[in-house]
Amino acid sequence: MAICWSSSIPISSASGFSVSSWSAAESSVMCRLMLSMFSSARRQDGGMTDLVTHAHDTRVVVVGGGMAGIVAALECARLGLQVTLIEAGPQLGGSLDRATLGDLTVDAAADGIPASAKTLAKLIDEVGLSDELETARDDELWLGAGPAGPAPAPAGTVLGIPANPWAEDVRRHIEGRGAWRAYLDRVRPPLTVGRHRSLGELVSSRMGERVRDRLVAPYVLAVHGVAPEFIDVDAAAPSLNPALTRTGSLSGAVAQTVRPGSAQRRAPRGGLFRLIDALEARLRDFDVDIRTGAAVTEIRRERDTWLVRADSVEEPVPADLLIVAADEDAARRLLSPHVELPASAEPRPAPLDVVLLRIEGVDLPERGSLVIGPGSEPATVRPISRTWPWIGEALAEGEHIIRVTLPHSAGSDAEVVGAARAAASDLCGVAIPAGAVRASARISYSRAAPASLLGHDEAAQAVRARAREMPALALVGGWLSGNSLDRVAADAIAEADAARRAVLWRGVDPA
Numbered sequence: 087m088a089i090c091w092s093s094s095i096p097i098s099s100a101s102g103f104s105v106s107s108w109s110a111a112e113s114s115v116m117c118r119l120m121l122s123m124f125s126s127a128r129r130q131d132g133g134m135t136d137l138v139t140h141a142h143d144t145r146v147v148v149v150g151g152g153m154a155g156i157v158a159a160l161e162c163a164r165l166g167l168q169v170t171l172i173e174a175g176p177q178l179g180g181s182l183d184r185a186t187l188g189d190l191t192v193d194a195a196a197d198g199i200p201a202s203a204k205t206l207a208k209l210i211d212e213v214g215l216s217d218e219l220e221t222a223r224d225d226e227l228w229l230g231a232g233p234a235g236p237a238p239a240p241a242g243t244v245l246g247i248p249a250n251p252w253a254e255d256v257r258r259h260i261e262g263r264g265a266w267r268a269y270l271d272r273v274r275p276p277l278t279v280g281r282h283r284s285l286g287e288l289v290s291s292r293m294g295e296r297v298r299d300r301l302v303a304p305y306v307l308a309v310h311g312v313a314p315e316f317i318d319v320d321a322a323a324p325s326l327n328p329a330l331t332r333t334g335s336l337s338g339a340v341a342q343t344v345r346p347g348s349a350q351r352r353a354p355r356g357g358l359f360r361l362i363d364a365l366e367a368r369l370r371d372f373d374v375d376i377r378t379g380a381a382v383t384e385i386r387r388e389r390d391t392w393l394v395r396a397d398s399v400e401e402p403v404p405a406d407l408l409i410v411a412a413d414e415d416a417a418r419r420l421l422s423p424h425v426e427l428p429a430s431a432e433p434r435p436a437p438l439d440v441v442l443l444r445i446e447g448v449d450l451p452e453r454g455s456l457v458i459g460p461g462s463e464p465a466t467v468r469p470i471s472r473t474w475p476w477i478g479e480a481l482a483e484g485e486h487i488i489r490v491t492l493p494h495s496a497g498s499d500a501e502v503v504g505a506a507r508a509a510a511s512d513l514c515g516v517a518i519p520a521g522a523v524r525a526s527a528r529i530s531y532s533r534a535a536p537a538s539l540l541g542h543d544e545a546a547q548a549v550r551a552r553a554r555e556m557p558a559l560a561l562v563g564g565w566l567s568g569n570s571l572d573r574v575a576a577d578a579i580a581e582a583d584a585a586r587r588a589v590l591w592r593g594v595d596p597a
Contacts, residue, residue: 141166144589147394147405148172149382149420152180154562155411156365157209157575158582162407163372167586170403171374172396174381174416179362181571185527187444190480192487193358194529195440196571197470198222198351203572205579206361213364215354222351222473226454230464231300232259236457236513239305242344244323246302247289249341256301264296268337276334283540285322286314292336304458308466308491310536310569311435321538355476382412385420392558407558407589409582413532414565425556428548430565431541435533436463437494441506444525446485448518457513463493465509485524488514499528537568560585 144167148159151173159171171178183194199206210216230236240256242249248256251268260268271292282288285306289298298314306314320327329339354360369376380396385408387393393402410417414434418427455473459465471477471487481487490506497505503526511518535542546566553561560581567577 141590144168144406145404146407146409147392147403148409148411149394150411150563151178151378152411153182153571153574154578157578158409158411158562159369159374160365161579161582162586163369163374165586169374171369171376172380172382172394173378176379178366178378179359181531182359182362183529184357184359185442185529187442187487187525187527192470192477195531197358198353199571201350201352205576206572209365209575210361213368215361215364218354219352220355220475222455223475224455224472225351228454228457229259229304230458230513231304231460233261236453238454244326244340244343245285246305247336247340248301249337249344251337259300260296264294267294268297271336283318284315285317285319288319288336289314304464307462308458308464311533312433312539316433316540317538318540382420387424407585409560409562409585411562413563417561425552427552428545431535431539431545434535437530437532439492439494439502440529440531441490441503442487442527443490443507443510443523444485444487445518445522446524448516448522450486451515453514459509459513465513466491467510467513494530502528534564534569537573542568558589
């Protein structure tokens with residue numbers, strides 16, 4: 087029995103709604119809804135029963151089983167709707183994938199969330215994993231674009247922009263010539279708000295190409311997959327422009343904006359993919375029909391119903407509400423017969439190959455938890471057995487697991503693993519022979535653009551506005567929300583909530 091405290095009216099979970107997992111906001115909304123229906127029921131017998139029956143009879147199909155699809159399905163299932171979740175891959179998770187190296191399974195790509203990730207923290211708490219969180223250790227960034235190769239990234243920076251170009255850890259990367267050029271920022275005419283939206287243009291014009299190429303670009307390219315010229319300063323660092331107004335210089339603004347220390351990342355012991363497994367179990371608690379290994383091939387609209395056809399599914403699955411949580415290419419392909427969606431902001435990040443290497447007999451030097459190489463498509467290396475204590479504890483003495491990211495290649499797995507081993511040798515500063523590799527895995531990913539991409543927000547709003555012209559259709563996913571997992575989850579909750587309310591209240595007398 088759950089209690090609507092604002093009215094002290096009991097709402098029984100026996101009605102078919104599972105209330106134990108509602109958030110405070112959800113409970114508040116449903117309390118008001120139930121109170122309204124109680125009042126209506128006094129005037130019209132069976133009003134509440136009709137609403138509950140309508141919810142149970144409403145069919146929802148979610149296409150795509152990444153974080154966005156899982157969260158959207160969960161939000162609809164909470165209120166008793168009939169939900170079917172269809173995923174093309176062999177398991178749910180999307181970028182929260184996993185790889186098995188011998189007797190150990192680890193996160194394939196995304197392996198931690200920042201402490202500021204509020205939506206994911208709530209999901210972790212809901213599925214009972216909060217007490218099993220551990221913090222990444224030695225979470226230090228190294229940059230490899232400087233003259234002496236990889237070295238620790240400067241401490242006092244925002245998006246790689248230094249507050250003091252003369253600091254030793256800055257000059258290590260940009261040298262004296264670069265420091266002098268960056269110092270001109272202080273003596274040039276004062277900056278004004280709105281003069282530059284492009285991060286790359288702002289940095290190059292104020293501090294020069296060395297700051298741009300060796301400090302800002304490596305991080306932006308590795309994390310977001312696009313050059314700094316395409317990053318919106320206001321979206322990437324909202325507090326920077328007000329500081330520019332106060333100080334008149336870029337380095338002065340950074341000095342007022344920078345926060346000491348790096349953001350801590352956390353994950354459950356055993357891997358972040360455990361969150362996916364726990365959320366899948368949660369979906370099954372709500373009787374969600376989960377179908378994996380079923381690529382959706384066609385979506386049709388007949389009268390008031392969507393029909394979703396997928397591989398290995400004999401009959402099309404009907405839906406009163408369709409939520410498309412697939413990646414951009416798949417979403418556009420499936421919806422093209424029904425609606426012409428506006429273009430997304432450009433450029434889109436290039437696909438990646440992620441290679442995991444389990445090695446032995448190699449003495450890895452201390453080089454931080456993420457090393458970013460030089461170039462316009464930088465390789466990255468992360469020694470995850472040092473980053474996450476549970477992995478190091480599970481390995482034998484002298485073993486390591488490193489994760490290498492490279493631009494996607496059409497080559498064979500053996501060729502890509504070889505290229506990853508060479509990149510890791512270069513960035514780690516020690517030779518890793520082929521014979522040292524005990525096990526390896528290669529996974530290829532398409533990346534979503536960051537929310538800070540110039541024009542991203544306007545383009546995403548235009549896409550959704552056009553999609554809303556179709557009845558009972560919602561779009562979610564990183565290509566619309568941005569590539570942050572926390573943003574993906576929060577956006578999927580908001581969109582699913584709006585879509586289910588529109589469907590549940592369709593045809594209901596507002597009185």
